[in-house]
Amino acid sequence: MTVIQERFIVVSNGETVGRITATSDGPVIDVDYAVDNNGRGAKLRERIRLDGQGIPLDWSIDGTSLMGGSVHEVLSTENGKTQWTSQADQGCVEADSPRLYVANDTSPYASGIYMRAVLASGRSLEVLPSGRLRAEHLRQVDLDGATVDAYVLSGVKLLPEFVLLGGEHRLIACLGGDLMISEIAVREGYEHHYATLVALGSALTTEHLARVQQRVRHRFDVPVRIRDVRVFDPFTKRLTERMSVTFFRGKITGVGHAAHPGQIEIDGQGGTVLAGLHDMHAHNSAWTGLFYLAAGVTTTRDMGNDNDMLLELLPRFDSGELAGPTVVPSGMIEGRSPFSVRLGIIPDTLDEALDAVRWYADRGYHQIKIYNSMNPDWVKPLTTEAHRLGLRAVGHVPAFATPDRMIEDGYDEITHINQLILGWLLEPDEDTRTPLRLTAMARAKDLDLSGPRVQHTVELMRQHDVGLDTTTVILERLMCGRAGQVHASEAAYLDHMPIGYQRYRKRTFVPAKSAEDLAAYDDSFPKLLHTMAMLHAEGIPLWPGTDDGTGFTVHRELELYVAVGMDPADVLRIATYDCAEHLGRADVSGSIERGKRADFVLVDGDPTQNINDIRKVRMVVKGGDVHFPAEIYRELDIEPFELPPPVTIPGADS
Known part of the structure; x- marks a missing residue:
């Protein structure tokens, strides 16, 4: 044969x-x-x-x-x-x-x-x-x-x-x-x-x-009033008494106003309205848009992508041709090595890298993002050029460098909590272009957060006003996922998902030769939470991101913020107004106020008291477009979580 x-x-x-x-x-x-x-x-x-x-x-x-x-x-x-x-x-x-x-x-x-x-x-x-x-x-x-x-x-x-x-x-x-x-x-x-x-x-x-x-998109050419809701105020960090929110096309036109003739009326049934959530570490695609909106995420910060694809995608999200959030793009600049990620721009010389910064500036990018294989000696000229052009500079800690050096060389923000902690765990010759950037986290269980090496970095972050894009949820998934088990981070939604995805999530992601190896990851993950708590106590800004695209992990990231001791209302303010302000968008979004964009979420319950209620999304409005997550999830072969609220259209048959 x-x-x-x-x-x-x-x-x-x-x-x-x-x-x-x-x-x-x-x-x-x-x-x-x-x-x-x-x-x-x-x-x-x-x-x-x-x-x-x-x-x-x-x-x-x-x-x-x-x-x-x-x-x-x-x-x-x-x-x-x-x-x-x-x-x-x-x-x-x-x-x-x-x-x-x-x-x-x-x-x-x-x-x-x-x-x-x-x-x-x-x-x-x-x-x-x-x-x-x-x-x-x-x-x-x-x-x-x-x-x-x-x-x-x-x-x-x-x-x-x-x-x-x-x-x-x-x-x-x-x-x-x-x-x-x-x-x-x-x-x-x-x-x-x-x-x-x-x-x-x-x-x-x-x-x-x-x-x-x-x-799944519902557009109305008359004012829409959502009645019987409590509104989250990020400035007082409290819910209002029951009232209404009115919007017309893309703008909020009333908060607390009475009903007027000709309005479409949506019964909020005592739920909570809050500004749309943010994912501060996204890699958007045409598919992620549906997932994000269904989860109540109306703004994402893209942290590196295929540039041509992203620039074609964003107008489709903005126009409503495709379902998707508002995207604030970051320009990926990676170094050339056998380990390079194939995203963004991979320059071969410093001059080409500087041209990459200018390319992103010309196209209105918010910041540059530096990646693992970047030559550490290029970081300072790249951040200097970015700042000159009005861009921020963020990123991973390149291999063989340290967070301290990146802060001193101009970083405005460090990307991923493990990238920060690795600076306190690794020897100078250890290579984070490999999976070591995950597997070395098994050493964190023995880390002394009060030690001089840690505290020196924290002091540098404070002095230079450097924040952290945490993405703790993805580290939890990778470090704590186990074959045949549903981890707590997935339990709230996994049984609603297609069977293939359910099986994919029931796995051990990390390499391990023994039960002791796995126990080291289990014992080390709490140190990530302790690090978040320590940074928050020291006044270091923390930004909730996921490095995922399902939307569900945004909810889990916020739950982890509460798990480290933060008040749910404080976490909601970060996820709404503070993120909008950090992205330079607080004048148009981040709170429910007349004149701002109609970007908000209706959830069942009170997430200022129970952060888990943030998962109970019944309706999402983005730029005036109304989406009901139940309809989106049915299109994705996902069992819906909440029913849409009742909608009354004037003149329509009851």
Whole structure:
């Protein structure tokens, strides 16, 4: 029997970051998959045995996941019984014929297997462990005279995936399917179509999401009055008595006003209205917009992205063509190394780096963000040029540098709590371009926050008015997630999510050889909370960010702020008005006042007393556009959390 080898290239931002080799010998396929992007990426070896219908009977997957966590997943079929074990779960079913299993950790090559199975079954197929895959044909695409078919495959991940198939349903490319960073896997020989494929993926995504927006956006050409609500005042940090809020198109036109003829009336049923939330560490995509609005986040600070994509996306968010927050962009500048993240601009010389600062300034960016592989000697001239042009300068602590040096060289803010703490844990020759920037956090349990090394940094932050973009929630997820378990950070929402995403979250992300290794992470995470408490007590500004795009993690980040001892009302002020002020937008947003933008949220309950009530989002208004999260979540195959409030339209039938 002929041995067939297929090769695929994984590309991000135009650069090769990984490879897939699939070798077929009859019904058995061996897959080697490795990605290295930003010093991280899955590395897997798979063996798959197919039946005559292309359904995997046996499937073994071994290696490491995104951040180096161990992977050992096994599917086996024998005598009508199918069994599986993965990081997330294990199970066994009996059936007359094999059922398609959706792997928990696998390579993009699996999408081709799924697509062939779904198409053979009529474009919809129940799968193991549960759920249903659906495939929809979108269009035909010409690539150098070869016609390939574009499909959307849903039910595997949190997001649908666009898949290109050639003759005999051979996999040609997988386009996207990630909330934040778009990596595509493309068959060798087609990689020169990268720009075309990225544009195709963008077009398919935009078309799909524009249709969704038409269904979930509510625009009214008459004033809208939300009655029977209590309004959060960030200046007193209290709720008002029950009153009303009126808006017309994009502006708040009344707070506490009586009803007037011709208004649309929304019954707030005693809930709380507060200004829209902020995510101060986002990596926006067309998909994240729906998630953010559903979570009550109306403004994000983008902390590095594909520049062309972002500049095309923002007008679509602003116009309402696509659902999404107001985005304040940061310009990523990364150094050149084998570990470089493929985002923003990667200059090869200092002059090119200075030109990058000017490029961002010319396009109205709020700040520059410096990343891991940057030459530390370039930081001072880059921050000086940024400040000269009116931009702020923030970032990671580049490898082999320290937070102290970055503060002295002009940083206005440090990005990620681990980037700060690593400066107190690492030796000078340790390389944070690798996953060490996460794994070294296991040492934090022994850190003395009252020690001179820590306190010197804190004093520098105070002297230079340097804040911290915390993203503690993502460190909690990475350090404390465990295979087969639902961590407390995910418990409030995970059972509402698609089954594939639920399984993905039930995993150990960190590499560990023993229970003692895992215990070190568990014992170290509280030190991050102690650090936040210490910085807050010292007057260091803390900014809630997530490095995620689901919106749910914004809620968890705010809960962690309360967990370190901050009052819920203080946290709400930070998440609304203080963030708006920090971004230079307090004159238009951040509080419920006449004349400001109609960017606000209606939640059930009183989050000034119970911060968890911030999750109970019933309605979101962004620039006057009304969205009901329940409608958005149904479009995303997520079980809604809260019902929309009653709406009365004058003249409409009751």
